[in-house]
Amino acid sequence: xxxxxxxxxxxxxLNTRRTFIRELTDAAVKAYGLPQExxxxxxxxxSREQVGVAGELLADRD
Amino acid sequence: xxxxxxxxxxxxxLNTRRTFIRELTDAAVKAYGLPQExxxxxxxxxSREQVGVAGELLADRD
Amino acid sequence: xxxxxxxxxxxxxLNTRRTFIRELTDAAVKAYGLPQExxxxxxxxxSREQVGVAGELLADRD
Amino acid sequence: xxxxxxxxxxxxxLNTRRTFIRELTDAAVKAYGLPQExxxxxxxxxSREQVGVAGELLADRD
Amino acid sequence: xxxxxxxxxxxxxLNTRRTFIRELTDAAVKAYGLPQExxxxxxxxxSREQVGVAGELLADRD
Amino acid sequence: xxxxxxxxxxxxxLNTRRTFIRELTDAAVKAYGLPQExxxxxxxxxSREQVGVAGELLADRD
Numbered sequence: 001x002x003x004x005x006x007x008x009x010x011x012x013x014l015n016t017r018r019t020f021i022r023e024l025t026d027a028a029v030k031a032y033g034l035p036q037e038x039x040x041x042x043x044x045x046x047s048r049e050q051v052g053v054a055g056e057l058l059a060d061r062d
Numbered sequence: 063x064x065x066x067x068x069x070x071x072x073x074x075x076l077n078t079r080r081t082f083i084r085e086l087t088d089a090a091v092k093a094y095g096l097p098q099e100x101x102x103x104x105x106x107x108x109s110r111e112q113v114g115v116a117g118e119l120l121a122d123r124d
Numbered sequence: 125x126x127x128x129x130x131x132x133x134x135x136x137x138l139n140t141r142r143t144f145i146r147e148l149t150d151a152a153v154k155a156y157g158l159p160q161e162x163x164x165x166x167x168x169x170x171s172r173e174q175v176g177v178a179g180e181l182l183a184d185r186d
Numbered sequence: 187x188x189x190x191x192x193x194x195x196x197x198x199x200l201n202t203r204r205t206f207i208r209e210l211t212d213a214a215v216k217a218y219g220l221p222q223e224x225x226x227x228x229x230x231x232x233s234r235e236q237v238g239v240a241g242e243l244l245a246d247r248d
Numbered sequence: 249x250x251x252x253x254x255x256x257x258x259x260x261x262l263n264t265r266r267t268f269i270r271e272l273t274d275a276a277v278k279a280y281g282l283p284q285e286x287x288x289x290x291x292x293x294x295s296r297e298q299v300g301v302a303g304e305l306l307a308d309r310d
Numbered sequence: 311x312x313x314x315x316x317x318x319x320x321x322x323x324l325n326t327r328r329t330f331i332r333e334l335t336d337a338a339v340k341a342y343g344l345p346q347e348x349x350x351x352x353x354x355x356x357s358r359e360q361v362g363v364a365g366e367l368l369a370d371r372d
């Protein structure tokens with residue numbers, strides 16, 4: 001049942017996404033000693049209009 | 063104030079969504095003995111490119 | 125993989141908790157047509173010092 | 187590292203969003219005595235088909 | 249229904265908590281033009297053994 | 311700003327926790343090409359009375 005949720009910017013492409021999910025899953029398998037079938041990963045990708053850092057929208061920062 | 067958040071795949075249609083929200087709400091009303099006006103449900107529907115199970119993207123699984 | 129997360133006050137006792145998890149799970153099984161083995165429920169119970177409604181701590185309200 | 191996540195309806199426009207992020211950040215800076223660079227805000231805006239209150243979809247309520 | 253969830257370190261004391269909840273609520277009232285009764289704030293305070301920054305536990309950093 | 315949140319059972323000990331945070335962070339650094347200072351990990355460890363799988367409390371399962 002371990003669930004790993006990412007809140008981040010867009011991930012570059014489908015292959016990056018595949019590797020990312022694989023590595024997050026492997027980290028949880030190792031930490032818990034559970035079979036990989038138990039591990040769920042959810043990637044929430046946010047636009048630069050949805051995120052603020054230091055009081056500023058990312059869209060306004062750079 | 064109880065808040066029920068779902069992270070799941072797409073829900074089939076608007077009627078399924080209505081019944082789902084009704085039943086989740088009823089479960090919380092019963093568990094807490096609170097009026098239904100207090101219960102909030104949020105449905106986060108995720109695409110098959112956003113979710114991994116067993117280290118694989120759902121989009122790659124079937 | 126549907127995951128139902130509750131943010132709420134303390135649930136009264138273990139039996140209430142059992143019924144609550146059962147009913148939330150059944151609602152998801154019905155909405156998605158998935159086997160119940162796929163449904164995960166997480167209950168986050170919060171103290172009255174952790175929650176605010178209408179700008180006030182619940183602990184200060186009643 | 188404090189992270190403030192909003193689950194709400196759509197925010198009206200970009201300027202409202204800027205002010206909102208600024209004020210949420212300032213509240214966290216004051217509460218923790220941390221520099222604003224440490225504060226992250228994420229705005230999750232939900233459609234009226236994704237949210238239920240009192241057992242009803244917001245889309246059905248008004 | 250807007251819900252503001254904080255994930256942060258421990259908040260210093262009850263008064264800081266009260267002010268924090270008041271200011272987060274006020275920011276949401278202003279952004280949405282909703283009455284304050286609609287705004288919910290949840291403070292999740294995490295220990296230094298639960299949080300990592302830059303690949304290190306906060307408990308190991310300082 | 312990428313934030314990785316885990317909802318899982320208790321992690322065995324502090325060293326497991328250190329390795330887990332390191333590996334989750336490294337996965338995000340690689341996926342985004344961001345410096346590790348930007349990556350935040352939060353471990354929410356849940357008791358067996360807080361989690362249900364297949365409609366049953368984990369505490370009742372084994």
